[in-house]
Structures are given as structure tokens and as C-alpha cells.
Amino acid sequence: MTYSISDNAEQLPWPKSVTHQLIGAGILLLPQLVRLARTSEGLDGLVRLTNVGPKQWREWIDHVLALVPEEVCQTTPPPVELARLGFLLTREMCDHDPREEE
Secondary structure, rough: OOEEEEHHHHHHOOHHHHHHHHOOOOEEEHHHHHHHHHOOOOOOOHHHHHHHOOOHHHHHHHHHHHHHHHHHHHHHOHHHHHHHHHHHHHHHHHHOHHHHHO
16 A cells, blocks of 8 residues: 555545645655654644644544554654655745735
């Protein structure tokens, strides 16, 4: 079984636009997403990246955990990968200037 977000897109609870945002930010695997969402910084990054609230993300992550074994989410990705994903999220958010919307 593959844990790629794109390969499982039909089974995921969020809209396709969220899938595109995740992939664009470098989040390619479901275990990476779960690990990221379990940290306060990662969850905040997901909320800011997608404009979807934390409560909805927690529900979606529960759904993802039905597709991905818990032990896989605990063992992958390595801390270096998590740091890279955090950097990508931060960079993505910094590139977006909220003042442009006003």
C-alpha cells in the first residue's frame, strides 16, 4: 500500500484544492501530514496554508488514521524531513501577504 496523498486522493475527506495546496507545500505522504498535524506549529501551519480551521483538520486527520496504520505515522518521516516541511509551510505563508487582500 502506498501512503502518497495523490495516490489516495479519492479516499481523502478534503476538497481537491486542499490536496493541491498540501502537495504544493511539499507534503506528499499521509504519514508526514499526520506527524505535522500533531504538532501545534504544524497544525497552525496547515490552518494558515489552507484557511481550514483546526477542528476540521483534526477530524480529517482522524479519517487519515483510518487509512494509515498508527505505527507508520510514528516512524516516518525523520525529524529532518519534518523540519523541511515546516520550513516549506513557513515560506509559503511568508510569500503570501495578507495586506494584498484588503
